[in-house]
Amino acid sequence: MATRALLSSFSxxxxxxxxxxxxxxxxxxxKHATATTTSLxxxxxxxxxxxxxxxxxxxxxxxxxxxxxxxxxxxxHVTEPSRFEDEDDGDVVTARDLDNVVGVGVEGAAWWHVFxxxxxxxxxxxxxxxxxxxxxxxxxxxxxxxxxxxNWSPSTVGLxxxxxxxxxxxxxxxxxxxADTVGGxxxxxxxxxxxxxxxxLTPIAAKLGxxxxxxxxxxxxxxxxxxxxxxxxxxxxxxxxxxxxRSLALVYSGMYLGSVTGxxxxxxxxxxxxxPSVFYSFGSLGTxxxxxxxxxAYSSPLEDPELRPEEKKxxxxxxxxxxxxxxxxxxxxxxxxxxxxxxxxxxxxxxGTFILLTWMPTxxxxxxxxxxxxxxxxxxxxxxxxxxxxxxxxxxxxxLVSKGVSVTRVRKIMQTVGFLGPAFFLTQLSHVNSPVMAVxxxxxxxxxxxxxxSGLYSNHQDIAPRYSGILLGLSNTAGVLAGVxxxxxxxxxxxxxxxxxxxxxxxxxxxxxxxxxNLFSTGEKILE
Numbered sequence: 022m023a024t025r026a027l028l029s030s031f032s033x034x035x036x037x038x039x040x041x042x043x044x045x046x047x048x049x050x051x052k053h054a055t056a057t058t059t060s061l062x063x064x065x066x067x068x069x070x071x072x073x074x075x076x077x078x079x080x081x082x083x084x085x086x087x088x089x090x091x092x093x094x095x096x097x098h099v100t101e102p103s104r105f106e107d108e109d110d111g112d113v114v115t116a117r118d119l120d121n122v123v124g125v126g127v128e129g130a131a132w133w134h135v136f137x138x139x140x141x142x143x144x145x146x147x148x149x150x151x152x153x154x155x156x157x158x159x160x161x162x163x164x165x166x167x168x169x170x171x172n173w174s175p176s177t178v179g180l181x182x183x184x185x186x187x188x189x190x191x192x193x194x195x196x197x198x199x200a201d202t203v204g205g206x207x208x209x210x211x212x213x214x215x216x217x218x219x220x221x222l223t224p225i226a227a228k229l230g231x232x233x234x235x236x237x238x239x240x241x242x243x244x245x246x247x248x249x250x251x252x253x254x255x256x257x258x259x260x261x262x263x264x265x266x267r268s269l270a271l272v273y274s275g276m277y278l279g280s281v282t283g284x285x286x287x288x289x290x291x292x293x294x295x296x297p298s299v300f301y302s303f304g305s306l307g308t309x310x311x312x313x314x315x316x317x318a319y320s321s322p323l324e325d326p327e328l329r330p331e332e333k334k335x336x337x338x339x340x341x342x343x344x345x346x347x348x349x350x351x352x353x354x355x356x357x358x359x360x361x362x363x364x365x366x367x368x369x370x371x372x373g374t375f376i377l378l379t380w381m382p383t384x385x386x387x388x389x390x391x392x393x394x395x396x397x398x399x400x401x402x403x404x405x406x407x408x409x410x411x412x413x414x415x416x417x418x419x420x421l422v423s424k425g426v427s428v429t430r431v432r433k434i435m436q437t438v439g440f441l442g443p444a445f446f447l448t449q450l451s452h453v454n455s456p457v458m459a460v461x462x463x464x465x466x467x468x469x470x471x472x473x474x475s476g477l478y479s480n481h482q483d484i485a486p487r488y489s490g491i492l493l494g495l496s497n498t499a500g501v502l503a504g505v506x507x508x509x510x511x512x513x514x515x516x517x518x519x520x521x522x523x524x525x526x527x528x529x530x531x532x533x534x535x536x537x538x539n540l541f542s543t544g545e546k547i548l549e
């Protein structure tokens with residue numbers, strides 16, 4: 022739409038034009054500070070089909086009126102001028118000047134006034150997950166100088182690393198229940214503040230002694246454990262089905278980019294300012310996020326007083342925005358085969374994912390003979406690939422849904438790629454002789470794994486939008502257990518076998534997950 026404006030002085034108001042059947046007049050008072058009568062004419066052309074003329078007048082008495090005259094092009098043809106001049110002083114008002122005076126509610130308003138609020142919520146969740154993994158992976162780098170300073174043995178280092186999961190496991194289901202009953206805004210806000218405080222307190226706890234450090238890390242796990250269920254609860258209310266895959270893919274890619282950011286900046290901060298600086302700087306970012314979250318986020322679009330009516334209508338007619346639940350039907354939930362398909366598939370998925378992400382530096386160092394610096398550098402590649410492919414998969418999934426493909430079929434296709442892709446590339450590792458090809462296989466394995474964000478990770482909101490937080494808590498508990506057991510089992514396998522045996526177990530579970538998912542999953546709502 023192109024717009025032009027003219028400032029001119031006049032005394033009488035414009036007379037209404039009865040000749041046009043499409044004429045519309047709207048009047049409202051406003052305050053005008055000038056001493057003379059002034060009017061503002063707005064000529065608005067609508068893609069060449071019609072022209073709208075808006076005249077705003079103000080007088081000495083401080084009152085004013087607005088007349089809007091809309092005529093179709095068939096009745097009146099108005100040549101759109103490139104500029105207008107004031108008859109009195111020759112001042113020029115161009116289209117650029119008009120852009121600065123057009124207010125909210127008129128086409129051409131500033132983009133931040135019309136940017137979809139649901140995507141503000143998505144971006145804030147993305148930022149929370151970015152901080153989540155930044156605060157999680159910094160320990161994997163800082164543990165090296167910390168262990169040297171405090172003379173920790175390898176078993177002590179392993180105990181510290183695992184203490185995070187003590188708290189993380191505790192709040193998966195509890196976080197889902199809390200989010201579905203209280204609201205996602207409060208729960209996610211609590212989680213970010215809690216884990217940020219625990220991060221800042223980590224250096225202090227380490228100086229006090231090992232027990233205090235273990236408690237601090239477990240407390241951090243408690244905060245991060247509620248993040249995924251709370252996010253799922255919020256997005257189930259804010260995001261329509263047609264945008265679900267891409268929104269979740271963007272949020273989860275925040276975790277991948279958080280790992281990249283943490284791995285990239287932690288060595289620099291440690292080198293320049295010492296290892297405590299990593300925890301102080303990363304943890305303090307949570308306060309910035311929380312201040313924005315408090316002012317911009319709402320658990321449901323029905324609670325947002327600033328949400329534009331047209332967007333509220335779009336959301337409420339295409340998603341579930343009901344009141345928080347009062348009672349959880351556990352028997353009904355656990356009786357549904359698609360729920361168990363989620364739980365089993367999440368376990369199978371996370372077994373392979375956690376093994377690759379936990380043991381990848383060791384594999385690069387022991388098998389590919391990379392030094393530690395090279396291992397750390399190549400560890401970033403899978404995370405970057407996952408961030409990109411997760412968003413690509415999200416757009417593909419939403420495009421298929423918008424073209425009429427059933428949600429069930431889309432979820433099965435995307436998760437099948439997320440299972441069989443990693444399985445295929447892991448089987449190729451035993452046949453490659455070049456380190457470059459091995460890194461490529463690892464990267465492609467994780468890249469195809471990220472399609473799961475549009476598969477099982479989107480399915481909680483499909484089958485039970487009101488209980489999506491609880492469902493994610495259930496399935497992610499199985500996923501975390503798979504990570505803990507898989508990481509420990511890998512160490513045992515390597516003592517008695519080889520890396521090929523490690524990959525064979527992962528491939529076998531990927532195949533089991535593929536069968537279970539395609540037999541029992543659905544994209545239809547099964548719980549009201």
